[in-house]
Amino acid sequence: MSRSRRISDPLLAIGAVAQRTGVTISAIRFYEGKGLISSERATSGHRRFRKSVIRRLSFILISQRLGYTLDEIKTQLDRLPNGRTPTERDWNRLASRFATDIDARIAGLQTLRSKLDACIGCGCLSLxxxxxxxxxxxxxxxxxxxxxxxxxxxxxxxxxxxxx
Structure with missing residues (x-):
């Protein structure tokens, strides 16, 4: 790796990634094992992560909070380049796909909220x-x-x- 590459895209130790993201080291290893993120090995054998992994991990955390499964998240992340830092355009494409799904989820939640005190057609006939x-x-x-x-x-x- 050239010196200019190290300056523009420094590799981070797993502890630094954990500290910056709030994700435990074991969870980072788990996500790597699932293919959601990747690392490189230093000559010492230690994992080193590109700085772009911070954004991927943040995306994973937010997506999980929105109820997406790891498989759904991986499908979306697989559309991003793994060997380079995703560009703004890469992230915009991903965000556009997710926005459509999130809008549908919001509509579903609003429907649920508005109908919870009415008949929902479940067959209980309790109201x-x-x-x-x-x-x-x-x-x-x-x-x-x-x-x-x-x-x-x-x-x-x-x-x-x-x-x-």
Missing amino acids: EKCRMWNPDDVASDLGDGPRYLLGDTSEDVGVTVRDR
């Missing part, structure tokens, strides 16, 4: 509202699960409040 919107569990004709939270409506099974 008086359920007997009005899902009499005799007609929502089950649309499939398994909480049909109204999944996007179906009582109109999809031909039930209206007038019918009751």
Whole structure:
């Protein structure tokens, strides 16, 4: 590695990466073992990480907090260059793909929040509202699960409040 390369993209010891990210050393090793990040070996045999690993680890942590699995995160990170520091354009492409999915998750959470106190079409029929919107569990004709939270409506099974 040339001297200019070391100055522009210094390699960091695992402890320095852990300190900067707040990720434990064992977790860094775990993520490396899963192929989410990579390291190089110094002549001493110790792991050395490119500074760009800090951003990857931060992305992993945020994605996990948003409920993404490590496999989903890896799929996204695999689209970034592993041998070089990702450019702003690389990250923008990744962010765009994630933004679409996050928007869908937000919409789903808003739907869940707005319908929690109403009939969700799950078949429990424990609320008086359920007997009005899902009499005799007609929502089950649309499939398994909480049909109204999944996007179906009582109109999809031909039930209206007038019918009751």
